[in-house]
Amino acid sequence: MPCKRIKINKDKCISCGACIATSPNQAIDFDENNKAEVNPKIVKEDDEIVIDVCPVEAIYLEEFDEDKKEYKK
Numbered sequence: 001m002p003c004k005r006i007k008i009n010k011d012k013c014i015s016c017g018a019c020i021a022t023s024p025n026q027a028i029d030f031d032e033n034n035k036a037e038v039n040p041k042i043v044k045e046d047d048e049i050v051i052d053v054c055p056v057e058a059i060y061l062e063e064f065d066e067d068k069k070e071y072k073k
């Protein structure tokens with residue numbers, strides 16, 4: 001199974017809070033600038049549900065490329 005992680009483009013984030021309210025594992029919270037931020041320690045597979053709630057498409061998934069040994073969009 002490919003390894004994935006949730007990323008947030010803070011430049012796009014409008015601080016609406018929808019992802020924070022929806023995250024089933026409290027994996028997302030506001031940072032000191034009121035932009036959404038992922039807590040990588042508690043991100044789980046079912047956190048992918050938050051991707052679709054963002055009204056400005058600031059949340060996306062990166063998949064780990066086994067050949068290059070790095071994450072890619």
Ligand code: SF4
Nearest residue numbers: 013014016017019054
């Ligand atoms: S749903 Fe999108 S715009 Fe709203 S706080 Fe989360 S990342 Fe920011």
